[in-house]
Amino acid sequence: MSLSPTDPKTKTKADAKLETTADTRVISIAHSPDSDDAFMFYGLATNKVRVPGYKFHHTLKDIETLNHRAIEDPFFDVSAISFGAYPYMQSEYALMACGGSVGDGYGPIIVSQKPFTPDEVRKVRIAVPGELTTAYLALKLFAPEVETTNVQFQEIIPAVLAGHFDAGLLIHEGQLTYAANGLKKVLDLGNWWREQTGLPLPLGGNAIRRSLGEEAMNITTHAVRDSIQHALDHREEALSYAMQFAGDIEPSLANRFVGMYVNERTLNYGEDGREAIRLLYEMGYDRGVIAQKTKVDFIG
Structure with missing residues (x-):
C-alpha cells in the first residue's frame, strides 16, 4: 500500500513548483499501517510538516516484511524496523534517535x-x-x-x-x-x-540508510521528529488519520495503544532507552539468539 505525502486536491502552486524543482530530493519512507506508526508519520504523510528541498514518499507494509526488505534489499531510505532485525542490516542502516516504540514496563x-x-x-x-x-x-x-x-x-x-x-x-x-x-x-x-x-524494552525503531550521507540523514531524522511532535501536538487529528489504517480496533483502544508507544520516548529514547538497546544486543549475542555483534549508531 502506498500513501502519497500530499493530497492532490489541496496541493498549492508552491507545492507543484517544489515537486518539479530539480533540486528536490525524494526520501522514501516505509512503515507499518499500525496505528502507532501511522500516528507518528501523520505530519509528514499529510504534508503538515515540510522540509524545503525534500519530498517524502510513504509506503505501508507489515513490520516483518519491512524487516526482511531492509536486510535483503535495502531500498527504502527510512524504514520502520524491529530492533531484533537491526543487527542484520547495520552495515546499510543506522538508527534514528527518534521514532522508537518503547515498552516502559510493558510489551509483547x-x-x-x-x-x-x-x-x-x-x-x-x-x-x-x-x-x-x-x-x-x-x-x-x-x-x-x-x-x-x-x-x-x-x-x-x-x-x-x-x-x-x-x-x-x-x-x-x-x-x-x-x-x-x-x-x-x-x-x-x-x-x-x-x-x-531495570530498563524499558525497546521494540521498534526507524532505520535510515547510510548512503544518504550525513547531511540528508540528519535533515530527514529531524523531519521525522518534527512529524512525531506535530502528531503529539495535534493528537485528535493524528489519531483520526491513523484510524483509517487500524482495521476493526475500537477508537478508544487505538488511542490507548498510541499512548503506550508514541510519547516522549518516541521523540528521544533517553539515556536509559539507549542503554536498553545496547544491552538487548549484548544479551542477544552472548546467549546465541543474535548471530553477530551489533554496533549502534544513533542519528539526530
Whole structure:
C-alpha cells in the first residue's frame, strides 16, 4: 500500500513548483499501517510538516516484511524496523534517535487458553510473529529452549483459540484485545525485561540508510521528529488519520495503544532507552539468539 505525502486536491502552486524543482530530493519512507506508526508519520504523510528541498514518499507494509526488505534489499531510505532485525542490516542502516516504540514496563504478551505459569509455558509450542521481531528476541532471552512457529501476527489469536498452538506471542494491538477473545495472559515480556534489567524494552525503531550521507540523514531524522511532535501536538487529528489504517480496533483502544508507544520516548529514547538497546544486543549475542555483534549508531 502506498500513501502519497500530499493530497492532490489541496496541493498549492508552491507545492507543484517544489515537486518539479530539480533540486528536490525524494526520501522514501516505509512503515507499518499500525496505528502507532501511522500516528507518528501523520505530519509528514499529510504534508503538515515540510522540509524545503525534500519530498517524502510513504509506503505501508507489515513490520516483518519491512524487516526482511531492509536486510535483503535495502531500498527504502527510512524504514520502520524491529530492533531484533537491526543487527542484520547495520552495515546499510543506522538508527534514528527518534521514532522508537518503547515498552516502559510493558510489551509483547504470551497468551494461552490454559492458565499456564511462566515456567510451564517454556515447555509448550508458541506461535510467534516472526523471528526478526523484538518480541521473538525477548521471548528467546526469557526461554531459549522454547519451541516456536512463525505465524502472521494477526492470525496468532485465532490460531491459539483454534487449538493449533498452546500459546501465542502478541504484538501490536493484540496486546490490548486478547482478553476480549477469551485468552489469558501468561507473561508480559516488557515487565519481565524491566524486572531483569531495570530498563524499558525497546521494540521498534526507524532505520535510515547510510548512503544518504550525513547531511540528508540528519535533515530527514529531524523531519521525522518534527512529524512525531506535530502528531503529539495535534493528537485528535493524528489519531483520526491513523484510524483509517487500524482495521476493526475500537477508537478508544487505538488511542490507548498510541499512548503506550508514541510519547516522549518516541521523540528521544533517553539515556536509559539507549542503554536498553545496547544491552538487548549484548544479551542477544552472548546467549546465541543474535548471530553477530551489533554496533549502534544513533542519528539526530
